[in-house]
Amino acid sequence: MPPRDFIIHPSEYDLEAVLADIEEIRRWNMQRFEMEQLTAIVHEDVPRGLCVGYKDVGSDEFWARGHFPSMPLMPGVLMCEAAAQLSSYFASKYNLLEAEVIGFGGLEDVRFREPVVPGDRLVIAVERIRVRPKAMIVCRFQGLVRDSIVVDGVIKGVPLPVESLPATIDRQAKSSPS
Numbered sequence: 384m385p386p387r388d389f390i391i392h393p394s395e396y397d398l399e400a401v402l403a404d405i406e407e408i409r410r411w412n413m414q415r416f417e418m419e420q421l422t423a424i425v426h427e428d429v430p431r432g433l434c435v436g437y438k439d440v441g442s443d444e445f446w447a448r449g450h451f452p453s454m455p456l457m458p459g460v461l462m463c464e465a466a467a468q469l470s471s472y473f474a475s476k477y478n479l480l481e482a483e484v485i486g487f488g489g490l491e492d493v494r495f496r497e498p499v500v501p502g503d504r505l506v507i508a509v510e511r512i513r514v515r516p517k518a519m520i521v522c523r524f525q526g527l528v529r530d531s532i533v534v535d536g537v538i539k540g541v542p543l544p545v546e547s548l549p550a551t552i553d554r555q556a557k558s559s560p561s
Contacts, residue, residue: 389532390508390525398506402428403436403472411475412468413484417445418467421459421507424472432511432522434473438465442501457499463490466524466533470540474520481516482542488519493536502531503528507539517542 398487403424414420426435440457441447447455464487500504505526512521519541526534 389527390510390523391428391433391435392529392546393506393527398425398437398504399424402427408436408468408472411472412480414468418464420461421468421472423544424469427476431478432525433508434469435506435508436465436469436472437472437507438505438512439505440499440501440505444501447501455501457503457505458509459493459495459534461492462495462505462526463506463538466509466526466534466536466538467540469507470520470522470524470538471549473509473511474514474540479511479514479516480518480520480540480542483519483539483545484543486543487518488539488541490539491537495534497531499526499528499533504557505533513535 387461395467405419405422408424409420420438421436422439424434424436426433435466446458450456450458467487474480474485505528507524509522509524514520519539521537521539524536524538551553
């Protein structure tokens with residue numbers, strides 16, 4: 384199946400115009416350490432339901448040594464995780480789901496088209512398809528490396544039951560962004 388058209392053409396955003404760095408992303412997303420799969424956000428368009436960010440893939444990634452030895456390839460599940468984190472950032476920042484914490488709800492029609500390797504910048508674009516507040520958000524996503532679509536699909540986010548999460552999680556900064 385050939386790749387679809389771009390969700391948003393690369394000429395519509397500037398990868399050097401960072402709107403949110405890792406510290407700003409952390410205000411909205413709970414992932415930390417090895418599980419942080421975004422480096423920066425470079426485009427937000429609320430009326431169109433679009434967001435673009437990227438992950439600079441380094442040679443020191445936790446998976447690089449073993450996936451695969453002598454030929455490191457970014458695992459597809461981490462490309463999907465990067466898209467999930469971008470969707471979660473956008474939905475949380477603009478309170479689209481009316482949820483304190485958003486979790487992975489599912490994937491559909493995911494295709495991996497080309498490998499992503501250390502040294503690449505994986506640019507991710509998400510487009511809101513539909514939102515049912517307090518229930519689910521559905522987004523189309525694409526990952527690009529040098530303007531080639533390397534992964535695409537549909538991702539779903541759902542509210543997580545905050546009351547069942549461990550009390551050790553610090554949600555105070557998330558619930559009261561400045």
